[in-house]
Amino acid sequence: MRNRKKPLTLINNAAEQSANKVFIDTISSAISYARKEPLRREIIGAARKTLRYLIGENSVEKKQLKDWIENYFELIEPKYSAHLYSEASDNASTIQEVKPIYDGSSEDVDARILLRDNFDAILTKYPEVVIFGEDSGTIGDVNQGLEGLQSKFGEDRVTDTGIREATILGQGIGMSMRGLRPIAEIQYLDYILYCLQIMSDDLATVRYRTNGKQKAPLIVRTRGHRLEGIWHSGSQMGGLIHLLRGMFILVPRNMTKAVGFYNTLLKTDEPALVIECLNGYRLKEKMPINLNEISTPIGVVETVKNGTDITLVSYGSTLRIVQEASVELQEVGISTEVIDVQSLLPLDLNHDIVKSIAKTNRLLVIDEDVPGGASSFIMQHILDIQNGYQYLDSKPQTLTAKQHRPAYGTDGDYFSKPQIEDVFEKVYDIMNEVDPKDFPKM
Numbered sequence: 001m002r003n004r005k006k007p008l009t010l011i012n013n014a015a016e017q018s019a020n021k022v023f024i025d026t027i028s029s030a031i032s033y034a035r036k037e038p039l040r041r042e043i044i045g046a047a048r049k050t051l052r053y054l055i056g057e058n059s060v061e062k063k064q065l066k067d068w069i070e071n072y073f074e075l076i077e078p079k080y081s082a083h084l085y086s087e088a089s090d091n092a093s094t095i096q097e098v099k100p101i102y103d104g105s106s107e108d109v110d111a112r113i114l115l116r117d118n119f120d121a122i123l124t125k126y127p128e129v130v131i132f133g134e135d136s137g138t139i140g141d142v143n144q145g146l147e148g149l150q151s152k153f154g155e156d157r158v159t160d161t162g163i164r165e166a167t168i169l170g171q172g173i174g175m176s177m178r179g180l181r182p183i184a185e186i187q188y189l190d191y192i193l194y195c196l197q198i199m200s201d202d203l204a205t206v207r208y209r210t211n212g213k214q215k216a217p218l219i220v221r222t223r224g225h226r227l228e229g230i231w232h233s234g235s236q237m238g239g240l241i242h243l244l245r246g247m248f249i250l251v252p253r254n255m256t257k258a259v260g261f262y263n264t265l266l267k268t269d270e271p272a273l274v275i276e277c278l279n280g281y282r283l284k285e286k287m288p289i290n291l292n293e294i295s296t297p298i299g300v301v302e303t304v305k306n307g308t309d310i311t312l313v314s315y316g317s318t319l320r321i322v323q324e325a326s327v328e329l330q331e332v333g334i335s336t337e338v339i340d341v342q343s344l345l346p347l348d349l350n351h352d353i354v355k356s357i358a359k360t361n362r363l364l365v366i367d368e369d370v371p372g373g374a375s376s377f378i379m380q381h382i383l384d385i386q387n388g389y390q391y392l393d394s395k396p397q398t399l400t401a402k403q404h405r406p407a408y409g410t411d412g413d414y415f416s417k418p419q420i421e422d423v424f425e426k427v428y429d430i431m432n433e434v435d436p437k438d439f440p441k442m
Contacts, residue, residue, distance in 0.1 A: 004031055007043050010068050011050050014061040020053035044072055083212035084246050085270060085346075092248065092268040093349060098295040100256055100288035108284040111255035114291060115145035115276075118259045121292040123153050126181060126266060132159035133168055133185025133221070142187060143223065143281040165194035169220070173203050176218040181266060189224025189275055190234040196243060203271050204246035217269040219262070223276040225317035225368060228413055230405045233278065235316070238373025240273065241344055248272035248298055249345040253319040256285055257342065260296025267295070277317045299346035301353060307337035310362040310427055313353060313378060315341045318368050318418060325423035333438065334431055344374060347381050354386035361393040362430060368401045368417045375400050394434060399426050 008031055015024035027046050031038055038046075047069050054062045085091065122129055131146060137160035140147035150158040161168055165186055172184035186192055192199070199220070206216040227233040240249055248265075250272055252258040258276050265272050288294060304319070305326055314322045319340050326336040337356050341347060357363055363382065365375040375398040382388040383396065399418050406416040431439045 003040070004038055004043055007047050007065075007068060007072075008032060010061070010065045011047060014050060014054060014059065014065050017059040017061050018054055018057055023053050024050050040076055044069065044076075047072075082208075083210075084208045086207065086215070086268070087212065088269075090268065092264065092270050092298045093346070095264045095267050095295055095297065097297040097300070098260070098263075098290070098293050100260075100286075100294050101290045102286050103289055106286045106289060109287050110281065111283050111285045112143055112145050112147075112281040114255045114259050114285060114287065115281075116140070116147050116149070117287075118262065118291055119146055119149060120152070122262065122266065123149060123157055125292075128179065129181045129183065129266070130157050130159065130175065131183045131185065131221075132161055132171070134161055134163055134187045136160060136185045141185065143278075145276075145281070165191050166198055169195040169198040169203065169218075172218040172220070173198070173206075173216050176216040176271070177206070177214065181217065181219075183219045183221050183262075186220060186222040188232050188234075188278070189222050189236070190231045192220075192222060192240065192273075193236075196240075199247070199273075200243040204244050206246075206271075208246055215269055216271055217265075218271045219265050220271075220273045221276070222273070223278040223281075225275070225277055225279070226413065226417060227278045228406075228410060229408055233406045233413070235368045235401065236373070237344060237367065237369045238377060241374055241377050244273065244345065246271070247345065248343060250274045250296075250298065250343045251315040252276065252296065252342065253316060253340050254280055254283070254285055256288065256294065257296050259291060260294040261298070263292070264295045264298060275316065279317055296342065298343050299349035300342065301348045301350075302340045302342055303337065303352070303356065304340050305336065305338040307335040307360065309335045309360055310364060310430060311337045311339060311353065311356040311360045312364050312366060312423070312427070313339045313341060313382075314366040315344070315374075316367070318366055321418060321420055322366055322423055325420045325427070328420065328424055329427055332428070334427060336427065341378065344377070347378065348386070351386045353382055354388045354391070357382070357388045358391045361391055362434070363388065363392060363394075363396040364399060364423075364427060364430065365397075366399045366418055366423060370403050371398070371400045373400065394430055397426065397430065399423065 011028050015021045027049055031046050135142050136146055137150040137158050168184050172182045175182040206214050225235045250261045261274050312322050326338050329336055337360055365378050367375045401417040
């Protein structure tokens, strides 16, 4: 009786003041005369149904019932929804950004060098870190981000595995739950599919299903997005976003940002998937003088170009396409604000995207996932959670890859995924609708 006593009193009090007392009494009786102690859902359900019969009425008793419902949710709901992510005071979202610093000695190097040198520093600083995966050891991974590190730190610290993604993940989960800090390498993002069940059912749920009593801070390192080939250039982010709640999904646009994510993750104890840009390893990036201190914040977007006409939101390899297109759009008088989301889970904790839309009043989300994938997830977040719709003067739109896997070759990429011309024409069409005089049809 103790669980139902207070809500029953509040329901009965509200009934006495209501024109719909006869209907509310039926709800109350069902709870009062139940043979067994009612479930929580039955108690809160009865209270919420009572409110329907109080629509249009205004009484102290109604307010008391509404307050009880709100407080009940605050008290009870966490028993079922807590600890999906760390709730500790020093969780990943509290790690402050440390930006790269450059001086006259900072040279342009292949971007993979930044990763290699930072992993070298990580293995030196953290004796509990081990890195393992297909081709991670002897050849230093397929893009040389671990070049020479097995020779320096030994096979126990930098290890080759067989072609077996599922057991790579299983090993990583076990190691991470026993105090090590493993970095499990899955050679390509497309190959995540072979271990996705373990990541979704086991890794992403450890903290949640143990009510915060266990953790598995495994870092899964992979590379993907834009290259050439049906099994080496996938960007199936929509599926990962929906199946890996409980993990971070981080999508750095370059290796400097990736370095910052690895450094940030090792300061906390939460599992993450880091997706490096497959076509970025041989691009040139400046070597920061504080490489090993860089921290890229998790759940924080970055505005990489300010503008006034339209907000362009993207991530990963596509972000570079958007940046190049924005330069060409500027030449025809269109000022674009370009935002890199950086992390998809969590996404824009500070709600900075909506601040941009309040200025530009237009929005285009661009990525190379299939239609309805990560771009739609981003859009839903902006419209439903950030309430960005109230600032829009034009229909918010997405620009994505085609529905099929990317076709082979340079031409296959061109006709499968968004290109500079696609971004330019999409933005121009939006501006044509806004101001056909200044932006006549192409």
